[in-house]
Amino acid sequence: MRKTNLILIGMPGAGKSTVGVLLAKRLGVSFIDTDILMQTGEGCYLQETIAEHGIDGFRRIEARYLLSVPPDCGVVATGGSAVYSRKAMTHLKSLGPAVYLKIGLEALKKRLGNLDKRGVLRMPGQTIDMIYEERRALYGAYADIIVSTVGVTPDQVVTAVLRQL
Numbered sequence: 436m437r438k439t440n441l442i443l444i445g446m447p448g449a450g451k452s453t454v455g456v457l458l459a460k461r462l463g464v465s466f467i468d469t470d471i472l473m474q475t476g477e478g479c480y481l482q483e484t485i486a487e488h489g490i491d492g493f494r495r496i497e498a499r500y501l502l503s504v505p506p507d508c509g510v511v512a513t514g515g516s517a518v519y520s521r522k523a524m525t526h527l528k529s530l531g532p533a534v535y536l537k538i539g540l541e542a543l544k545k546r547l548g549n550l551d552k553r554g555v556l557r558m559p560g561q562t563i564d565m566i567y568e569e570r571r572a573l574y575g576a577y578a579d580i581i582v583s584t585v586g587v588t589p590d591q592v593v594t595a596v597l598r599q600l
């Protein structure tokens with residue numbers, strides 16, 4: 436087994452949680468989903484944290500959970516909004532390489548349902564196209580490894596990530 440930490444980043448719906456657990460099993464390491472870490476820590480759904488604290492409040496709270504990820508984290512599936520905290524990303528990238536699970540805008544639109552039900556962070560009136568444009572550069576800048584998730588199964592994404600390690 437090739438034991439290593441990996442930090443998965445990318446748009447909501449890119450497959451970070453789905454692929455993350457499969458990767459952890461293949462690598463023989465732990466798996467942390469920071470969305471779940473935050474939900475259990477806060478004792479409420481992410482949508483409720485957004486409703487209660489607003490976008491900036493959510494980002495601050497999320498950053499706290501991201502900074503709490505320990506050195507023996509294994510594979511970490513981050514929330515799509517993790518890249519808004521430079522401090523948190525610096526911490527996560529000190530633990531292991533950042534793997535950007537990339538998805539094109541058209542494929543993403545098909546995969547995502549109602550954005551609000553998914554709890555995607557967005558300003559009033561901000562469309563998925565606008566969010567995609569804003570984040571693309573951030574994911575790209577933090578990525579050590581980039582793997583496309585379009586037209587491939589989660590297992591094939593796992594194989595593609597392992598090939599690049």
Ligand SMILES: Nc1ncnc2c1ncn2[C@@H]1O[C@H](COP(=O)(O)OP(=O)(O)OP(=O)(O)O)[C@@H](O)[C@H]1O
Pocket residue numbers: 445446447448449450451452453454470512513514515516546553584585586587588589592
């Ligand atoms: N390679 C793939 N091909 C098709 N569908 C996929 C693939 N990977 C994941 N999915 C599906 O896409 C949806 C979103 O996946 P997932 O929840 O893992 O995304 P995520 O990146 O963790 O999103 P979030 O940032 O919101 O947590 C799920 O329904 C999942 O089954």
Ligand SMILES: O=C(O)C1=C[C@@H](O)[C@@H](O)[C@H](O)C1
Pocket residue numbers: 446447470481482513514515516517553554555556557
């Ligand atoms: O991309 C986003 O804006 C988000 C994605 C989810 O994983 C959560 O981290 C949260 O609901 C925000």
Ligand SMILES: [Mg+2]
Pocket residue numbers: 451452453468470512513514
């Ligand atoms: Mg997820």
